Amino acid sequence: MARKVIAAVAVGEKQTELQEFEMPQLSPEEAILRVEIVGVCGTDVSYYSKNQEPRILGHHVVGYIEKIGDVASKKWGFIEGDRVAMEEYIPCGQCEACRTGVYRSCIFTDPRSGGIRYGTIPISLKPSLWGGFSQYMFLHPNTVLHKMAQHVPAVEAALTLPLANGFEWMSIEGGVKPGKVVAIHGPGQQGLACGLAAKAAGAEVIMIGRSSSIRRLELARELGMDYTINISNEDLLSRVNDITGGRMVDIVLDVTSGGTAPVTSSLEIAKKGGTVLLGAYKYETIPEFNSDLIIKNTLTVKGVRGHSYQSVKMATEFIASRQFPLSKLNSHNYRLDQVDLALKTAGGEGEPSPLLVTVTP
Missing domain, CATH: 3.40.50.720 (NAD(P)-binding Rossmann-like Domain)
Incomplete structure (x- = not known):
C-alpha cells in the first residue's frame, strides 16, 4: 500500500489544488478505502463555491477496501479487496435518531450542527482523508458500507446515493x-x-x-x-x-x-x-x-431528504440488476487533477450539458 496519498483539496472559493497526505495508521476499528469513482453532487458544488477552511470534497463514493482492522472487518462484514459503496453519514449509533433507524437525522453527522460527514470535514481534523476526491479515504469506525457487485460499471455504481x-x-x-x-x-x-x-x-x-x-x-x-x-x-x-x-x-x-x-x-x-x-x-x-x-x-x-440503509440497499440491488441503461446518465468523467473542472461543470460553469459528473482518482 502507498505511503503517500494525493487528494484534491478545496482551498478557497471555486479553487482546488492537489496536496499530499500521509497514509493513516489504523486502529482495529478503522479501514482504508481505495477510491474507484466519485459522483459530483450539488452539495459538493455548494461547498466548492464558498471561501472556507480547506477540505477534500466528494461523498458519492465507490471503491475497494484496501486495508481493514480486525474489529471493523467483523462488524462491517467486509474484507480487504471487497468492492463497496459508502454512505456519507457517520452516525453516532447511540442517539434516538440512530436507534430508530433514521440516522440521517443524527446531529453528530450533521455539519450544520457541528457534526462530521464525509466530503464536508476540514483537513485540519486528522487524518484529513475524509473526502472522495482522493486516491484513498480513511474510514471511521461508524462508517456505513454496502457491497457493490463486481460486474457493475463504475459510472453506474456512482449513482448509488442519488x-x-x-x-x-x-x-x-x-x-x-x-x-x-x-x-x-x-x-x-x-x-x-x-x-x-x-x-x-x-x-x-x-x-x-x-x-x-x-x-x-x-x-x-x-x-x-x-x-x-x-x-x-x-x-x-x-x-x-x-x-x-x-x-x-x-x-x-x-x-x-x-x-x-x-x-x-x-x-x-x-x-x-x-x-x-x-x-x-x-x-x-x-x-x-x-x-x-x-x-x-x-x-x-x-x-424529503437523504436516504436510509434500506433505500441504499434497494439502490445497489437495482443497479446490479442492469434493468435500465444507467450509463446514459453519465455525462462527464474526469481525472483527479481535473477536479476543479469537474466541480465547475457540475455547477453549470464548465463543460456543457452536465448530468452525472464523476471523478476517477
Whole structure:
C-alpha cells in the first residue's frame, strides 16, 4: 500500500489544488478505502463555491477496501479487496435518531450542527482523508458500507446515493406502487434517479422540465419515463389533465434548484388525496402559497431528504440488476487533477450539458 496519498483539496472559493497526505495508521476499528469513482453532487458544488477552511470534497463514493482492522472487518462484514459503496453519514449509533433507524437525522453527522460527514470535514481534523476526491479515504469506525457487485460499471455504481434518495422518496416516503401516477419537477440527476425508482416500483412517470433542459427531457424518455412536459411551451395543468384523463397525479415531487413556482404548481396537479413531496431547498419564501388548496383537496405535503440503509440497499440491488441503461446518465468523467473542472461543470460553469459528473482518482 502507498505511503503517500494525493487528494484534491478545496482551498478557497471555486479553487482546488492537489496536496499530499500521509497514509493513516489504523486502529482495529478503522479501514482504508481505495477510491474507484466519485459522483459530483450539488452539495459538493455548494461547498466548492464558498471561501472556507480547506477540505477534500466528494461523498458519492465507490471503491475497494484496501486495508481493514480486525474489529471493523467483523462488524462491517467486509474484507480487504471487497468492492463497496459508502454512505456519507457517520452516525453516532447511540442517539434516538440512530436507534430508530433514521440516522440521517443524527446531529453528530450533521455539519450544520457541528457534526462530521464525509466530503464536508476540514483537513485540519486528522487524518484529513475524509473526502472522495482522493486516491484513498480513511474510514471511521461508524462508517456505513454496502457491497457493490463486481460486474457493475463504475459510472453506474456512482449513482448509488442519488438512486437511494429516489427509492427513499418514491417507495418508502411516497408509497409509490403499480397503478400510481408520479410527476417529477426537474429532470436533473436527482429527478431522473427518482423517475427510475418510480418506474422500478411499477408507476407511470411524467417528467417536467423547461426548454433549457430539453436534452434531459429526451434522456428521460430514453430511460423509460412515460411522458415529458416542457413547460416553456406547454401548459402544465392541461397536459397533466390530458395524460391522466382528468384524474391528475397521485404523487408529485419537486427537485428543482431554482424558483418556487414548481411548489405551487405541484399543489395544482395533485389529485384529491394526493401527496406532494418537496425535495429541494429554495432558500426563499413562497409568495403565493395557497394553503387552502391543501385543505380543499386533502393533500399530504411532505419534505424529503437523504436516504436510509434500506433505500441504499434497494439502490445497489437495482443497479446490479442492469434493468435500465444507467450509463446514459453519465455525462462527464474526469481525472483527479481535473477536479476543479469537474466541480465547475457540475455547477453549470464548465463543460456543457452536465448530468452525472464523476471523478476517477
